[in-house]
Amino acid sequence: MNDVIYVTGGARSGKSSFALKKALGYPGRAFLATAEPFDDEMVDRIGKHRLERGDSFVTYEEPVNIDTVIASMPSSVDVVLVDCLTVWAGNLMHRDDSDRAIFRAVDRLLEVLQAPPCTVILVSNEVGMGIVPENAMARRFRDIAGMINQKVAAVATEAYLLCSGLPVCLKKRDQ
Amino acid sequence: MNDVIYVTGGARSGKSSFALKKALGYPGRAFLATAEPFDDEMVDRIGKHRLERGDSFVTYEEPVNIDTVIASMPSSVDVVLVDCLTVWAGNLMHRDDSDRAIFRAVDRLLEVLQAPPCTVILVSNEVGMGIVPENAMARRFRDIAGMINQKVAAVATEAYLLCSGLPVCLKKRDQ
Amino acid sequence: MNDVIYVTGGARSGKSSFALKKALGYPGRAFLATAEPFDDEMVDRIGKHRLERGDSFVTYEEPVNIDTVIASMPSSVDVVLVDCLTVWAGNLMHRDDSDRAIFRAVDRLLEVLQAPPCTVILVSNEVGMGIVPENAMARRFRDIAGMINQKVAAVATEAYLLCSGLPVCLKKRDQ
Numbered sequence: 144m145n146d147v148i149y150v151t152g153g154a155r156s157g158k159s160s161f162a163l164k165k166a167l168g169y170p171g172r173a174f175l176a177t178a179e180p181f182d183d184e185m186v187d188r189i190g191k192h193r194l195e196r197g198d199s200f201v202t203y204e205e206p207v208n209i210d211t212v213i214a215s216m217p218s219s220v221d222v223v224l225v226d227c228l229t230v231w232a233g234n235l236m237h238r239d240d241s242d243r244a245i246f247r248a249v250d251r252l253l254e255v256l257q258a259p260p261c262t263v264i265l266v267s268n269e270v271g272m273g274i275v276p277e278n279a280m281a282r283r284f285r286d287i288a289g290m291i292n293q294k295v296a297a298v299a300t301e302a303y304l305l306c307s308g309l310p311v312c313l314k315k316r317d318q
Numbered sequence: 319m320n321d322v323i324y325v326t327g328g329a330r331s332g333k334s335s336f337a338l339k340k341a342l343g344y345p346g347r348a349f350l351a352t353a354e355p356f357d358d359e360m361v362d363r364i365g366k367h368r369l370e371r372g373d374s375f376v377t378y379e380e381p382v383n384i385d386t387v388i389a390s391m392p393s394s395v396d397v398v399l400v401d402c403l404t405v406w407a408g409n410l411m412h413r414d415d416s417d418r419a420i421f422r423a424v425d426r427l428l429e430v431l432q433a434p435p436c437t438v439i440l441v442s443n444e445v446g447m448g449i450v451p452e453n454a455m456a457r458r459f460r461d462i463a464g465m466i467n468q469k470v471a472a473v474a475t476e477a478y479l480l481c482s483g484l485p486v487c488l489k490k491r492d493q
Numbered sequence: 494m495n496d497v498i499y500v501t502g503g504a505r506s507g508k509s510s511f512a513l514k515k516a517l518g519y520p521g522r523a524f525l526a527t528a529e530p531f532d533d534e535m536v537d538r539i540g541k542h543r544l545e546r547g548d549s550f551v552t553y554e555e556p557v558n559i560d561t562v563i564a565s566m567p568s569s570v571d572v573v574l575v576d577c578l579t580v581w582a583g584n585l586m587h588r589d590d591s592d593r594a595i596f597r598a599v600d601r602l603l604e605v606l607q608a609p610p611c612t613v614i615l616v617s618n619e620v621g622m623g624i625v626p627e628n629a630m631a632r633r634f635r636d637i638a639g640m641i642n643q644k645v646a647a648v649a650t651e652a653y654l655l656c657s658g659l660p661v662c663l664k665k666r667d668q
Contacts, residue, residue, distance in 0.1 A: 151482050153447065153621030155639020184629070269481070271328030272503065273448020273623020274456050279359070281624050289330020293483035304481050306619065306654050307501050308643035309663040313484040326657050328622065444656065446503030448623020449631050454534070464505020468658035479656050488659040 146316070147256050148264045149296045152305030153272070161305050162224055162266045163196055169222035169262060174200040175212055177231040192226070200224070206234040210251040213263060222262040228295060229268035232288045249291055256298050267292050269304070321491070322431050323439040324471045327480030328447070336480050337399055337441045338371055344397035344437060349375040350387055352406040367401070375399070381409040385426040388438060397437040403470060404443035407463045424466055431473050442467050444479070496666070497606050498614040499646045502655030503622070511655050512574055512616045513546055519572035519612060524550040525562055527581040542576070550574070556584040560601040563613060572612040578645060579618035582638045599641055606648050617642050619654070 148165060152158035166172055174196060180186045193202075201220070205212045209231060216223055225231075235245050256263060271289050276282050296302050302314035323340060327333035341347055349371060355361045368377075376395070380387045384406060391398055400406075410420050431438060446464050451457050471477050477489035498515060502508035516522055524546060530536040543552075551570070555562045559581060566573055575581075585595050606613060621639050626632050646652045652664035 149482065153619060153639070154625070154635050155621050155643070157643050184632075267482070269328060269447075269622040270624050271330050271622070272444040272446070272619075274445050274451050274460060275329070276624050282359075285329050285624060289328070289482075293330070293332050296482035296484055302482065302484055304486070306661075306663060307499070307617070307639075307646035307652065309646055309652055311481075311486060311654070311661060311663065313481060313486065324657070442657070444503060444622075446505050447619040447621070449620050449626050449635060450504070457534075460504050464503070464657075468505070468507050471657035471659055477657065477659055479661070486661060488656060488661065 144300075145259050146262045146301060147259065147295075147299045148262065149267065149299035149302040149314075150264065150305065151267045151269055151292060151296075151303070153269050156269075156305040157308035158266050158268075158305040159192060159226055160195065160308070161303065161310055162226065162264050165264055166222050166224045167199070171219045171221040171261075172200045173203060173216060173220045173223040173261075175203045175205060175209060175223055175225045177206055177209060177225065177227060177234060179204075179206050179234070206231070207238060207248070210248075210255045213252075213259060214255045216260050218260075220261050222264060224264045225266065227266040227268060228291055229270060229288050232291050233284065236284060236287065245287060249294060253294060253298055256295070265295055265299075267295070319475075320434050321437045321476060322434065322470075322474045323437065324442065324474035324477040324489075325439065325480065326442045326444055326467060326471075326478070328444050331444075331480040332483035333441050333443075333480040334367060334401055335370065335483070336478065336485055337401065337439050340439055341375070341397050341399045346394045346396040346436075347375045348378060348391060348395045348398040348436075350378045350380060350384060350398055350400045352381055352384060352400065352402060352409060354379075354381050354409070381406070382413060382423070385423075385430045388427075388434060389430045391435050393435075395436050397439060399439045400441065402441040402443060403466055404445060404463050407466050408459065411459060411462065420462060424469060428469060428473055431470070440470055440474075442470070494650075495609050496612045496651060497609065497645075497649045498612065499617065499649035499652040499664075500614065500655065501617040501619055501642060501646075501653070503619050506619075506655040507658035508616050508618075508655040509542060509576055510545065510658070511653065511660055512576065512614050515614055516572050516574045517549070521569045521571040521611075522550045523553060523566060523570045523573040523611075525553045525555060525559060525573055525575045527556055527559060527575065527577060527584060529554075529556050529584070556581070557588060557598070560598075560605045563602075563609060564605045566610050568610075570611050572614060574614045575616065577616040577618060578641055579620060579638050582641050583634065586634060586637065595637060599644060603644060603648055606645070615645055615649075617645070 150162045304311040325337045479486040500512045650666045654661040
């Protein structure tokens with residue numbers, strides 16, 4: 144079976160760079176961006192990430208239906224790097240905020256990850272280690288992002304927590 | 319001596335489920351809830367946790383004097399799962415916010431944990447890995463919760479950090 | 494070559510105490526404080542830290558040019574404990590908030606850490622594991638602090654993440 148590699152960490156923890164290095168070990172590479180450039184800061188962040196990975200990846204942009212994009216990767220692709228699940232969580236909430244719709248989308252992703260057509264590397268974020276947010280929507284976002292992280296990490300064959308650019312291995316294929 | 323097992327992690331990191339699984343390894347089980355259902359969201363969260371653990375635990379509810387409840391567990395109880403220390407920290411601050419009162423309560427808990435009548439599993443939260451809160455009370459809460467975590471982890475025989483549902487072992491009995 | 498030991502963790506995670514214990518293993522000790530006592534809370538925090546380390550350290554106070562202070566440690570000093578990089582990041586932003594000035598200061602530090610005159614222990618903070626801050630300056634601070642953490646951890650010979658007072662080793666000299 145193809146590997147599912149889960150990479151998490153805080154903001155600026157080096158998770159995207161670590162995932163990128165992992166992906167460079169495969170010959171045919173795709174990048175699946177979940178972020179939508181809705182403001183200047185976002186445009187800037189997306190641009191920096193694009194610069195970092197160069198043109199050695201075929202880029203896909205899909206804010207919501209990432210399961211479909213992963214499932215239909217052409218056979219020339221050996222690895223697809225999905226960056227990131229936390230932005231995807233926000234996109235799902237923005238489209239249809241019901242538990243039902245969100246859980247369905249997550250279930251569809253998990254189904255594809257059971258037998259993916261190539262190696263899948265998924266980047267996510269740790270957002271639950273600060274003070275409880277005062278804002279109810281932020282608390283709900285934290286719950287949903289955390290639930291997605293748990294479910295994806297559970298089906299991953301490898302998992303890493305990045306901290307100051309250094310990886311802590313959470314799970315290995317042989318374990 | 320009975321084990322003292324410390325389980326920490328961010329919001330929705332899987333810490334309560336991990337602690338629950340640990341507790342299911344013991345025949346006689348008690349659950350000590352520190353949360354008080356002061357609003358609808360809290361009622362909902364408490365209900366979900368109760369559903370997850372089913373009726374195989376005798377439930378105790380005590381927001382403040384958890385030392386007394388742990389110390390007086392009947393001999394039929396092999397493990398008590400305390401969930402969680404961070405809510406307890408908030409309850410202590412709400413009752414009497416003086417350092418003196420809080421330190422005394424923590425000392426009483428530590429004393430019981432030196433020679434507990436059964437295995438004790440304590441769930442806590444990581445709340446100090448975000449940006450410094452603007453609000454002075456939140457900063458004080460973060461300090462107190464962190465101090466409690468350090469003191470309890472220091473006397474624990476085992477300790478784990480949960481991250482995306484996966485445990486990082488911080489401390490083992492044999493170490 | 495002299496060791497460069499990087500110690501990170503959340504607020505009240507025990508990172509300063511861990512670093513202090515490491516430093517006590519060396520005979521000639523210096524402490525480089527980056528914090529400036531700009532309000533009462535800060536005065537109080539600085540005082541508590543000073544009390545904890547006693548008078549067995551020669552204290553230096555330098556909010557910005559920490560590279561120069563480290564580089565010019567007298568030969569009687571075997572270890573200098575720098576506490577902390579996150580406050581230093583804030584001080585840099587406060588002086589000259591341009592990327593150019595900040596990157597230069599970081600480069601100067603990294604240069605000194607390539608061949609330091611004594612063992613250097615650097616304490617930092619994890620600030621990126623909460624919800625994205627609403628405030629743009631806080632987001633920028635998080636980016637800069639995270640970037641500094643990655644760069645310093647990359648040149649360190651040892652690195653630790655503290656969690657509830659317990660260390661997770663991120664990197665060892667022999668690795």
